[in-house]
Amino acid sequence: MTAATAAPTHRRQRRAVGPLTGLRSLLRLHLRLARRGILIWTLAVLVLVPASIYAMEDVYPDQAALDARATLLDNPSAVMMTGPFFAADHYTFWAMVANELLLYLLVPAAIMSILLTARLTRGEEESGRLELLRSLPTGRLAPSVSALLVVALANLALGAAVASGMLIGGGGASDSLALGLATALTGLVFGAVTAVTAQLTEHAGTASGTALGILALSFMVRGIGDVIERDGSWLSWFSPLAWAQQTRAFVDLRWWPLLVSLAAVAVLLVIAGRLSHRRDLGAGLRPAAAGRAAASAALLAPGGLTRRLVGGTHLAWGIGLFLFALAFGSLASSLTDFAENLPDLAGMAPIRLDDLTGSFSAFVLMMLAIGPVALAVSGMLRMRTEETAGRLAGVLVAGTSRARLAGQWFLVVLLGTAAMQVLLGLGVGIGVWSATEDTAWIGEMTLAALTYLPAVALYAAIALALYGLGSRLAPLAWLLVVYTALVTFLGQMLGLPDWAMDLSPLQHIALVPSEDLEVMPLVVMGVTATALALLGLALLRRRDLAAG
Amino acid sequence: MTSPEPAVHVRDLTKTFGATRALDGFDLTVPHGEVTGFLGPNGAGKSTTIRVLLGLLRASSGTARVLGRDPWRDAVAIHHRLAYVPGDTNLWPGLTGGEAIDVLTRGESGERHRRRREELIERFELDPAKRARTYSKGNRQKVALVAALSRDVDLYIMDEPTSGLDPLMEAIFTDEVARLRADGRTVLLSSHILAEVEKLCDTVTIIRAGKAVESGTLAELRHLTRSTVAATTDADPAPLTRLDGVHDLVAENGRLRFDVDDRALHDVLPVLTALGVTGLTITPPSLEDLFLRHYGDELEPVTEDAS
Numbered sequence: 001m002t003a004a005t006a007a008p009t010h011r012r013q014r015r016a017v018g019p020l021t022g023l024r025s026l027l028r029l030h031l032r033l034a035r036r037g038i039l040i041w042t043l044a045v046l047v048l049v050p051a052s053i054y055a056m057e058d059v060y061p062d063q064a065a066l067d068a069r070a071t072l073l074d075n076p077s078a079v080m081m082t083g084p085f086f087a088a089d090h091y092t093f094w095a096m097v098a099n100e101l102l103l104y105l106l107v108p109a110a111i112m113s114i115l116l117t118a119r120l121t122r123g124e125e126e127s128g129r130l131e132l133l134r135s136l137p138t139g140r141l142a143p144s145v146s147a148l149l150v151v152a153l154a155n156l157a158l159g160a161a162v163a164s165g166m167l168i169g170g171g172g173a174s175d176s177l178a179l180g181l182a183t184a185l186t187g188l189v190f191g192a193v194t195a196v197t198a199q200l201t202e203h204a205g206t207a208s209g210t211a212l213g214i215l216a217l218s219f220m221v222r223g224i225g226d227v228i229e230r231d232g233s234w235l236s237w238f239s240p241l242a243w244a245q246q247t248r249a250f251v252d253l254r255w256w257p258l259l260v261s262l263a264a265v266a267v268l269l270v271i272a273g274r275l276s277h278r279r280d281l282g283a284g285l286r287p288a289a290a291g292r293a294a295a296s297a298a299l300l301a302p303g304g305l306t307r308r309l310v311g312g313t314h315l316a317w318g319i320g321l322f323l324f325a326l327a328f329g330s331l332a333s334s335l336t337d338f339a340e341n342l343p344d345l346a347g348m349a350p351i352r353l354d355d356l357t358g359s360f361s362a363f364v365l366m367m368l369a370i371g372p373v374a375l376a377v378s379g380m381l382r383m384r385t386e387e388t389a390g391r392l393a394g395v396l397v398a399g400t401s402r403a404r405l406a407g408q409w410f411l412v413v414l415l416g417t418a419a420m421q422v423l424l425g426l427g428v429g430i431g432v433w434s435a436t437e438d439t440a441w442i443g444e445m446t447l448a449a450l451t452y453l454p455a456v457a458l459y460a461a462i463a464l465a466l467y468g469l470g471s472r473l474a475p476l477a478w479l480l481v482v483y484t485a486l487v488t489f490l491g492q493m494l495g496l497p498d499w500a501m502d503l504s505p506l507q508h509i510a511l512v513p514s515e516d517l518e519v520m521p522l523v524v525m526g527v528t529a530t531a532l533a534l535l536g537l538a539l540l541r542r543r544d545l546a547a548g
Numbered sequence: 549m550t551s552p553e554p555a556v557h558v559r560d561l562t563k564t565f566g567a568t569r570a571l572d573g574f575d576l577t578v579p580h581g582e583v584t585g586f587l588g589p590n591g592a593g594k595s596t597t598i599r600v601l602l603g604l605l606r607a608s609s610g611t612a613r614v615l616g617r618d619p620w621r622d623a624v625a626i627h628h629r630l631a632y633v634p635g636d637t638n639l640w641p642g643l644t645g646g647e648a649i650d651v652l653t654r655g656e657s658g659e660r661h662r663r664r665r666e667e668l669i670e671r672f673e674l675d676p677a678k679r680a681r682t683y684s685k686g687n688r689q690k691v692a693l694v695a696a697l698s699r700d701v702d703l704y705i706m707d708e709p710t711s712g713l714d715p716l717m718e719a720i721f722t723d724e725v726a727r728l729r730a731d732g733r734t735v736l737l738s739s740h741i742l743a744e745v746e747k748l749c750d751t752v753t754i755i756r757a758g759k760a761v762e763s764g765t766l767a768e769l770r771h772l773t774r775s776t777v778a779a780t781t782d783a784d785p786a787p788l789t790r791l792d793g794v795h796d797l798v799a800e801n802g803r804l805r806f807d808v809d810d811r812a813l814h815d816v817l818p819v820l821t822a823l824g825v826t827g828l829t830i831t832p833p834s835l836e837d838l839f840l841r842h843y844g845d846e847l848e849p850v851t852e853d854a855s
Contacts, residue, residue, distance in 0.1 A: 126681075202681070203641070291643075293676040295650030299643075305651055309640065390638045393604055394692070397632040399655040401624040545604040 022138035026146035049165025059495035080223035086251040094250035109187035114211040117194035120147035123204035151191040159184025182244035185261035192268035199275035306412040314416040322427040328364040329431015359514035372417040379413035380463035425449025448512040454525035461532035468539030555734040561610035570596040572758035585749030586738040593758040631696035635708035639680035646676030652695035668694040685712035774807040780827035
């Protein structure tokens with residue numbers, strides 16, 4: 001009962017406050033949130049870069065093999081999928097590494113930065129956790145600065161992994177370092193892009209989606225720019241990916257293009273900072289409009305909720321993929337020019353000279369089909385999100401059975417991705433038509449696109465079966481998608497053995513129209529998909545639901 | 549009021565998650581046409597029980613019958629006859645409140661439902677045109693309440709339904725539940741707010757660590773509790789201390805204060821009369837006391853969360 005203690009003992013000395021107050025503890029928190037992701041990305045790169053280099057050494061042991069590779073690559077579709085062709089006349093091994101591998105380091109770095117930035121900025125704000133942090137003695141800028149520092153750190157780690165990977169593989173020191181730095185800075189550019197998009201919308205999902213769209217656009221702009229001129233035209237320079245590639249590492253290294261990346265980061269961050277001053281916590285720049293006071297008949301129809309939840313994503317990606325398909329398809333004419341200059345191509349590559357346009361379009365279709373495949377899986381996994389968020393119980397108690405709900409979900413996702421495949425086929429067809437003035441391509445490519453439907457259904461069914469087995473297992477379906485993308489984009493360059501290529505379902509689809517349609521694989525995939533979907537539904541009826 | 553089988557009948561129910569026993573031989577009976585309170589601290593197994601009753605979780609052992617059926621096998625048939633209010637409502641951020649209500653009441657249609665929906669939206673002062681992401685917790689809870697209460701069903705299962713509601717809305721909720729009872733509907737109301745249960749419930753089941761520790765009407769349960777007696781007298785209170793069932797006696801400046809087991813009350817009154825009491829108040833037990841007596845000194849270890 002004595003009043004000996006004059007001051008509260010649990011409060012520390014008050015310090016001066018500024019816009020960055022609390023930065024240190026926020027950094028610790030953000031690092032704690034992000035450390036596992038950063039570690040996984042970094043380790044993956046650290047392993048995959050030397051592994052790829054060793055695999056390429058095996059496939060291209062001497063200059064003759066490299067020269068053949070160079071000839072094969074000297075065409076628009078290859079330029080789209082690799083990089084500016086600086087060493088066409090003397091294609092050294094390391095020029096090949098820089099040309100063919102770098103793009104596939106830049107894109108993951110960009111994706112990692114986009115997802116991480118969106119999560120640490122708008123994601124934290126959307127969930128209301130930022131509000132809690134801001135109520136502590138925390139400076140106004142501290143959360144964003146801390147998030148961006150963590151993103152920068154993640155990119156540094158990734159860049160260091162790239163550089164070390166190159167060094168382990170036997171690359172020269174300064175060129176390896178340049179590629180590492182280029183990867184880190186490109187990642188950071190897209191992190192900064194996301195910092196801006198995160199200011200514009202209220203949702204982390206929309207923020208990262210927009211940024212991913214900008215990444216896709218950059219990919220396309222860089223490709224088309226480099227097709228116009230093999231070592232980069234004025235158009236290429238509009239793409240952040242080009243800035244990294246224009247360092248000409250392992251050919252004729254120059255550092256200054258990286259200054260463009262650095263300047264872009266600075267400008268974007270200033271824009272993001274300005275925008276953040278103009279809005280309230282939790283709000284976007286545009287206020288959300290009022291909606292309907294009652295549900296429409298469409299929302300209450302079977303599968304209506306699923307359509308509402310995944311439809312927006314499907315529509316946005318459908319438009320994006322359609323534009324991609326158009327752009328790729330219209331490249332066909334430059335291919336034909338190229339074939340005339342190179343009469344002995346057929347001897348070196350499995351591309352059919354008599355049907356160059358056909359085989360190119362078929363390859364483009366396979367590449368673009370990764371889009372619907374990924375959306376089929378993400379669409380099914382949305383059901384898992386609904387379950388873990390506790391929203392599924394309400395729908396079930398309203399009187400729908402689990403199997404019915406999941407079955408309808410599966411069908412809605414399938415219909416959405418099927419529509420997307422049709423769009424892809426139409427896009428490629430219209431593109432080729434615009435280049436060749438032959439209308440038959442439109443119908444032919446659309447039909448060719450439809451041969452992918454059983455495979456797309458198979459991916460969705462695998463996701464459904466895993467989801468039925470257990471909510472935690474469902475994300476494993478992404479592994480197959482990533483593997484498929486790896487095989488489709490890099491399989492040939494890495495010289496993967498046939499059995500490893502065959503693990504990707506897409507590899508079993510004939511490259512219509514340049515190859516004859518093979519019905520058997522499609523039937524097998526269709527039947528397997530149906531069986532797995534039914535298995536998934538049966539399993540789902542037998543397990544506990546996670547929450548709600 | 550009597551029916552061959554109660555609306556909810558749970559016997560010896562056990563649910564394990566790995567090594568955790570969320571429910572451990574739990575019993576629960578919800579008679580038709582009554583409001584049954586379901587009390588217990590956080591993590592005692594209330595939500596797990598409700599999820600078993602909704603057919604979302606499968607019982608590890610024991611039986612659960614809801615409206616005469618097995619909730620795991622006949623979930624859909626049962627869902628047509630019950631409505632559910634979760635304690636922490638999570639809504640689709642992109643849907644408006646009104647749209648969410650309609651999604652959650654998909655089976656209902658017709659003019660009567662529409663009018664009831666409008667009435668409830670008005671009573672709970674909800675703006676149905678706003679997107680769910682802009683709602684506060686209280687508003688999300690109102691969406692769940694409007695959706696469940698607007699359904700014309702036999703059984704209403706509510707898992708801490710008033711969390712996040714302000715006192716005004718709580719009063720409206722209380723009123724709506726009273727109307728349900730007057731209408732002969734059955735309600736299972738889980739709560740850790742004792743005043744709410746005391747106001748609304750005919751019978752109460754108390755759960756702790758996955759077991760039913762007490763169950764019965766409020767009157768029955770009060771027999772287990774102690775009333776507080778305050779009296780004014782100048783006499784020596786020593787005779788009181790000799791009585792069984794008198795606790796914590798304090799005598800100061802002619803004022804007496806003690807707790808008495810309710811079943812010992814009629815032994816105490818003659819003694820008080822003999823002491824020449826000039827003022828007397830007997831405060832009836834609240835469920836608060838009941839609760840504290842069950843969990844009082846053991847409250848701390850109960851921290852695990854069953855969900």
